[in-house]
Amino acid sequence: MDTEFLMRDKLVLRGLMFHGFHGVLEEEKKLGQKFLVDIDAYLELQKAGDTDNLDDSVSYADIYNLAREVVEGPSFNLLESVATKIVKDIFASYRQISAVRVRVGKPHVAVKGPVEYLGVEIYRSRTNMK
Template sequence: MASDLSKLGDKLVLRGLMFHGYHGVKQEEKKLGQKFLIDVDAWMDLRTPGHTDNMADTVSYTSIYRIVKNIVEGPSQNLLESVAQLIATTTLNNHSEIAAVRVVVGKPHVAVPGPLDYLGVEIIRYRSTDMPV
């Protein structure tokens, strides 16, 4: 998969987005919520905006940020996989210029016996004419 992504070339990068959400299978998670860390890579051709220096030729980071914020701060999901899938499909559905998206959803506060940065999931979704996102 990584070799496929390298062939896609340019990408928009959003790192370390932090939101309070209510995702998880435990009642405490749904009631109290917790912090979630999100990274997004969105592959698209950036040559035109690189030459024109025109915002109309690219996708705004703010637009992707709002998608992530609305989903993470929105209705509760049981699984991080569902949160990541919603972010990926919404991003692809809202921005036809994006060929693929990588989403990492991390939970830094989990009940495990040891230090960690976060636990989470990473998904990659491609725009394809023969496969729904």
């Protein structure tokens, strides 16, 4: 994995909560459940910091709305597919974003024992997208 991204500028969205209908169980698709989403969107932020102009960055609200549309939209079986769709939509909408890290979690899962959530985390850069 390319770890150079760890030292780069990024927009940070944490603790996004949405109700969606993803999962392999019939009950998940019928009743839905809460999903937690975290996003890091990597892009150059120096110009925005110098100009204090949103046109030189990307609106957090726009990324939030994009994630909401994916999670609250059509059902997927796997969280991997939900996360990948969020990444692909971000790349399609914002050319200035060079890489994205997305975490999608389910706090209400059918496991024996207490958990905060179970989920997936993916990192994709434009150069490693298929």
